[in-house]
Amino acid sequence: MNSKHPKQQVDAEQLDLATRAAWLSFIGGYTQGEVAKRLAVSPVKAHRLIQLAQQQxxxxxxxxGEPARCVALEEQLAKKFSLRSCLIAPSDHINADDNEANFNEVGAGAARFxxxxxxxxPQSSCVGIGKGRSLSxxxxxxxxxxxxxxxxxxxxxSFTRKFSANRLDVVQQFVERTGGEGYFMPVPYLAxxxxEHxxxxxxxxxxxxxNLARNANLYAVGIGGLKTxxxxxxxxxxxxxxxxELRSAGAVCDLIGSFYDIMGKLVDHPLNGHGLGINAAEMAGKRVVAVAGGLGKELALLGALRSGLVTDLVMGEVTAEKLVSLMEFK
Amino acid sequence: MNSKHPKQQVDAEQLDLATRAAWLSFIGGYTQGEVAKRLAVSPVKAHRLIQLAQQQxxxxxxxxGEPARCVALEEQLAKKFSLRSCLIAPSDHINADDNEANFNEVGAGAARFxxxxxxxxPQSSCVGIGKGRSLSxxxxxxxxxxxxxxxxxxxxxSFTRKFSANRLDVVQQFVERTGGEGYFMPVPYLAxxxxEHxxxxxxxxxxxxxNLARNANLYAVGIGGLKTxxxxxxxxxxxxxxxxELRSAGAVCDLIGSFYDIMGKLVDHPLNGHGLGINAAEMAGKRVVAVAGGLGKELALLGALRSGLVTDLVMGEVTAEKLVSLMEFK
DNA sequence: TTTAGCCTAGAGCTTATGCTCAAGCCGTTT
DNA sequence: AAACGGCTTGAGCATAAGCTCTAGGCTAAA
Incomplete structure (x- = not known):
């Protein structure tokens, strides 16, 4: 065995095998046991190879296809808020109050989207990335x-007030998934x-x-609520x-450091000038994908959508239904 | 329950549920048991819904990604036979003599392709469809x-010599999968x-x-061997x-009723004028996807590929390796 | 009553995972 | 320098968890 690059070579071989295992399993329709026989490995190894392929x-x-209900909601929301596109992830009404599950489903749907x-x-594009559990x-x-x-x-x-680095800036996750480059701002969220600002x-x-963020042609943002x-x-x-202070000034949502009221107007409060980062209004005209995971944020969403900055929206079915029933709320 | 259209309505509802089940299972990553709870159905039903979604x-x-070996084979074959594209389905060398498995894997790969x-x-295209187990x-x-x-x-x-309809013309299968229209020729394969011709x-x-077949801009064909x-x-x-007779005239393969020798030339035999259907040469210049499932047909493939009519090729790894080693055979 | 469809229960198979063991790679010890 | 022992890595075994299929019973419509 010539093993000049032992580690790398093994990995490449493993990946090759994993690819074969995945083909046999997912495309050929064989059971893991059969895959094992065909690749002349143990069943456990076959399983781990398939797992590896998935992880990779x-x-x-x-x-x-989506459930009819979701499609209907998408159309209503897209029309009302002039969205370029909208995805409503199906969710059940049984566990309609499971916040974690909602993040899971919306996140998974948003990932596909x-x-x-x-x-x-296009090649060499720059993507502006916001914050929040949904994006994570x-x-x-x-x-x-x-x-x-x-x-x-x-x-x-990206820093908290104490200037400690946020455990997992979302940018890092995107970099890890794509192999691209990531930049974050070594300052707090608000001055x-x-x-100080x-x-x-x-x-x-x-x-x-x-400058990078300003010149991006695509943004992925969360829509933040203003509860503790x-x-x-x-x-x-x-x-x-x-x-x-923000709440008493009428703010209902946070869009990357800018705070809007229920009608989608920037609230008149000093904090609205303290956000460190690009101004939400600077995204106007660009493609802005908003991911709205989590429950109980309908009013925040209403404010954010009425700002007119969001062009693409992903949310869960339950949230979408509540939002539709509140569309005329003021 | 208003059920004017009982069957159809139930089906639509079922499909909707099936879609939800599939989302939860494949995208949400929940187990079938969890899906069942969320959709408020029995676990068995959840399982059936997911199964239904897959069947649909x-x-x-x-x-x-493909194994490196397959990619290499694809490149060699594509270059040698001037193919527009080539897909080599990974297969193992352990069960290299399992004919059925080969059809299964090549078929699955070809389906993706x-x-x-x-x-x-484009809309309203016409696709010419050949015969054989690979296409099936x-x-x-x-x-x-x-x-x-x-x-x-x-x-x-599409008929056998006895004018009985062939149990499952491949055209029917394509129609069933796509909802398109299908036409077959109510005559035997050879006059x-x-x-009689x-x-x-x-x-x-x-x-x-x-006429429909002649005006198609895409063909899917098998490559037939001439053994019993x-x-x-x-x-x-x-x-x-x-x-x-064909074999003794030097023919090694059948391309939709035309018979070629190992060098890719039409053999000089009356049967070559008896094929009922379009002339293989009439496909020249169009996109012709050949699917070569089954083992032991390397020489037939060689003849067919040398005819220059095939533009896209799908085959199994084992076959591809043998073919590569025979590329200069004459 | 009969028939068809759906549900429940449970058995058998497939898939996932914790645990254990063996092999190779240091850094330390004699 | 050789030997020892911890550390990491990868593989398999055993078992738990999950999935799939069959049979039998229940309900509802014909």
Whole structure:
């Protein structure tokens, strides 16, 4: 055995075998036991090879068609909010109050949705990436693709007030899934005051990321709620006090550091000038994919959608139904 | 329950549920038991729904990437025979002599391949369809698609010598999978003599199908061998005597009723004028996808490929390896 | 009553995973 | 320098979990 590059060679061989195992299993329709015989390995190994192939994202599964109810909701929402496209992930009404399950389903649906968009993206595109559990769920379920040409730039500050790095910036997850490059902004989400805002925004490292984010032609963002159990607060990006002030100023949602009221207007409050990152309005005219996982955020969604900045929307069926019933709410 | 259209309505509801089940199972990653709970049905029913979704072809699975060996073979074959594209389905060398398994794997791979081609086909295209077990396997594994605009026309006679309809003309299978229209030729595969040939070809019904087939812009054909265990003979489309004569005239393969020698030249024998259907040469310049399932047909393949009529090729790895080693054979 | 369809239960097979063991690779010990 | 022992890695065994199919009983419509 010539093994100049022992580790790499083994890996390549393993992947090759994994590919064969996946073909036999998924396309040929053989059981793992049969695959094992055909590849002359133990059944356990066959199973692990197939598992490996899946982890590597070699296996892509698509479901064609959606439940009629979802299609109807999509059409209503797309029309009402002038969306370019809309995906409603089917979810059951039995466990309609399971927040985690909702993130799981919406994330999985959004991953499929975003996967298609990424595939159509021209070479060397830059994608602006927001924050939140929804996007994190998306990235986690995104099939691995080979797009080292892509650049992912965070559209907002990534640190908490204490300047500690956020455990898992979503940008990192996208980089890991695609092999592309990632940039984040080494500043908090919100500045303490105008002075700090000006100072931090002037930093060269921030300006660099900011320019990338501004020139992106596609954005993936979450829609943040303003309750203490919502992402923004739960990871310490904003304080109790901030939230309190924003809410009393009429804000219902957070779109990458800009705060909108139920009618989709920016609320008149100093904090709206403290967001570190691109201005939400700077996304206008670009493709903005919003992923709305999590329950109980209908009013936040209403505000965000009415801002007119979102062009593509992914959410769960239960949320979509509530949203439709609230469409005229003010 | 208002059930004006009991059967259809139940089916639609079932399908809707099946779609939900498939989403939860394949995209959400839940176990069948969990799917059952979420849809409020019994686990068995959940299982059946998921199964139904698969049978309906809602679930599309793709494997990205092929074993290095297959890629290498594809490149060699594509270059040698000037193919537009080539797919080598991975198969193992352990069960390299399992004929049925080979049809299964090649058919499944070919189905994926053809599915992509069909998706790119313009509206209202006509597809010429050949015969054989390989194509039958392809059609069987083809995901269901909704293309009522397509027309499938048999490129050759479909009856055996006794004028009995062939149990399952492949055209029928394609029609069933796509919802398109199908036309076959109500005549045998080969005429008895020149006179019969002329008479049958002159029939209006034959002319009608023939014109459709001639105007197709895509063909899917098998490559037939000339042994008694091969399709042509096994279903009674040709007699022992025919085969004997063809072989002694140097023929090694059958391409929709035309017989070629190992160098890819039409053999000089009266039977070459007796084929009922379009002339193989009439496909020249069109896209011709050949599916070569089954083992021990390397020489037949060599003849068929050398004819220059085939533009796209699907075969199994074992066959491809043998073929490569015989590429210069004469 | 009969028939068809659906559900329940349970057996048998397939798939997933924790645990164990063996082999190779250091860094340390004699 | 040779030997020892922990550490990592990969493989298989055993078992748990999950999936699929069959038979039998129940309900509802003919």
């Amino acid at each position: 994202g070699m296996v892509k599964i698509f479901i064609e 975003f996967y298609n968009i990424l595939n159509q993206l 769920a998306l990235a986690e379920k995104l099939p691995k693709i080979n797009r080292a040409d892509l650049t992912f730039a965070s559209v907002s500050g 303490r005051d105008d002075e 000006e100072m931090l925004m002037a930093q060269a490292s921030v300006q660099f990321s900011l 159990n919502h992402y923004l607060h739960s990871v310490g990006l904003v304080t109790d006090n901030d939230l309190e | 072809g809602m679930v599309k699975i793709f494997i990205e 053809f599915y992509n081609i069909l998706n790119q086909l 396997a392809l059609a069987e594994k083809l995901p269901k698609i909704n293309r009522a605009d397509l027309t499938f026309a048999s490129v050759s006679g 008895r003599d020149d006179e 002329e008479m049958l070809m002159a029939q209006a019904s034959v002319q009608f199908s023939l 265990n091969h399709y042509l003979h096994s279903v009674g489309l040709v007699t022992d005597n025919d085969l004997e």
